[in-house]
Amino acid sequence: MTSYGKGLRALTLSTVATVTVALALVFFYAPLDADQGFVQKIFYLHVPLAIVSLCGFVLGGLLAIGHLRTGDRKWDLRSYVAIHMALIFGIGGLITGSIWAKASWGHWWVWNEPTLVSFLIVLLLFATYQPLRFSIEDPERQARYASVFAIVAGAFVPLNFIAVRLAQQFVHPRILTLGGGNLPGSMRLTFIVSLIGIALLYATLWKYEMAAKSARMQARRLRRSLLGGDAVRPLGRSAAPS
Amino acid sequence: MRAALTVLRKDLTLELRTFETVPAMALFSLTTFVIFHFGLDRSTVSGQLAAGVLTVTLLFAALLGAGRLFVAEREQGGFDAFLLAPVDRNAMLIAKAAALFIFLAVLELVAVPAFALLLLGPPLWPRLLGLIAVLALADLGIAVIGTLTSAIAIHTRARDLIGPIVGLPLLIPALIATARAAGPLLQAHSSGSPPGKWLAVLALYDCVFGLVAYAVFDFLLQE
Numbered sequence: 076m077t078s079y080g081k082g083l084r085a086l087t088l089s090t091v092a093t094v095t096v097a098l099a100l101v102f103f104y105a106p107l108d109a110d111q112g113f114v115q116k117i118f119y120l121h122v123p124l125a126i127v128s129l130c131g132f133v134l135g136g137l138l139a140i141g142h143l144r145t146g147d148r149k150w151d152l153r154s155y156v157a158i159h160m161a162l163i164f165g166i167g168g169l170i171t172g173s174i175w176a177k178a179s180w181g182h183w184w185v186w187n188e189p190t191l192v193s194f195l196i197v198l199l200l201f202a203t204y205q206p207l208r209f210s211i212e213d214p215e216r217q218a219r220y221a222s223v224f225a226i227v228a229g230a231f232v233p234l235n236f237i238a239v240r241l242a243q244q245f246v247h248p249r250i251l252t253l254g255g256g257n258l259p260g261s262m263r264l265t266f267i268v269s270l271i272g273i274a275l276l277y278a279t280l281w282k283y284e285m286a287a288k289s290a291r292m293q294a295r296r297l298r299r300s301l302l303g304g305d306a307v308r309p310l311g312r313s314a315a316p317s
Numbered sequence: 318m319r320a321a322l323t324v325l326r327k328d329l330t331l332e333l334r335t336f337e338t339v340p341a342m343a344l345f346s347l348t349t350f351v352i353f354h355f356g357l358d359r360s361t362v363s364g365q366l367a368a369g370v371l372t373v374t375l376l377f378a379a380l381l382g383a384g385r386l387f388v389a390e391r392e393q394g395g396f397d398a399f400l401l402a403p404v405d406r407n408a409m410l411i412a413k414a415a416a417l418f419i420f421l422a423v424l425e426l427v428a429v430p431a432f433a434l435l436l437l438g439p440p441l442w443p444r445l446l447g448l449i450a451v452l453a454l455a456d457l458g459i460a461v462i463g464t465l466t467s468a469i470a471i472h473t474r475a476r477d478l479i480g481p482i483v484g485l486p487l488l489i490p491a492l493i494a495t496a497r498a499a500g501p502l503l504q505a506h507s508s509g510s511p512p513g514k515w516l517a518v519l520a521l522y523d524c525v526f527g528l529v530a531y532a533v534f535d536f537l538l539q540e
Binding site: 143196197199200203206207210211212216219220222223224226227228230231234235237238239241242 | 465469472473474475476478479482483486487489490493494497514515518521522525526529530532533536537539
């Protein structure tokens, strides 16, 4: 039994420190954008959220490969938590993106904006992950099917971005081009620190949920072996691995 | 390969004897064209609009067919029989995807001429070859994803719901590429050859998901 509580305190503290530094940089160090003004600062939250959530989806697929290869259900739990967290981050990214779009382009939703649209498609796909799990009762089959879904959907993420990007004209500022983009140095530093902060936040929350879930499972198992099978109430149907 | 051919022959024989899936898909497409006629309030469509109408109709008809793909196996215990047989499990994927591809091709033999007759403004002949190329690539992707999502959905409790809601988002890139490739083809003055960029995207989609499906399909059949 892996203990997910180990190192959790250090990880939490470094997350708090990094996010604090990132916020300080965002508000006191990074310059105001010349034509968007203050609202541009949501960029330091929106873009890292979106990037981390997409990486989380792909990570969920990679962890699911571990489950199918080894047949060990703890990989399924890891993959589930990775996708679960990525969904939450993704919804955050979508909402902040929408606010930014309203502020800088005047509309809540902009269709000729490939990144926003592909992000929505990815979210729509991963929104079916929980219903899919929920409608399979046998836990072993649920884990296997969810892993298959996670792998297919993980491969879908980059392909979807290619298709949508080709289909639309560019409105979005291309900040993450291979050539380093067109961010001035102070903005880039702030952005990188924010990205690290959000990534650490994702890792911390992932670890917390893993620790909570595996502790609960362990407690159930202990109660069952100490008090007998009747003492533990059977679990209701659930989308989460059990 | 022989196992795949056997399963495919079984599926085609079943379809020829019952006429269950393909006629329903064709009828569904015709009805959808009528709905589009009234919904859009147009007697003819062309260009990107025509491509959208055709792609959406074919996609939904394909989802209809995909939903039926494994029903016989589930109801008659075909999965157990297949698992007992000493054959490669991916034979099932190949056979079912080929069956869905053939269903789609037959559907399009009916639906595309009907679309040309009922809704399409410009004549079909000059652009037929280009359209066949686009639809063949699209059918390949739809067949693979349809088989995969149908195999996932068949063992869930709400299988009629899970299949389409998982399948639709997965098919969006293929849908974009198909519609964009067919759009210029269906314009009034078209060169008759589809844009290569979108054919390449479709081919990439087919390759990636063909390989992914081949890698993971095994795990959907275990008991």
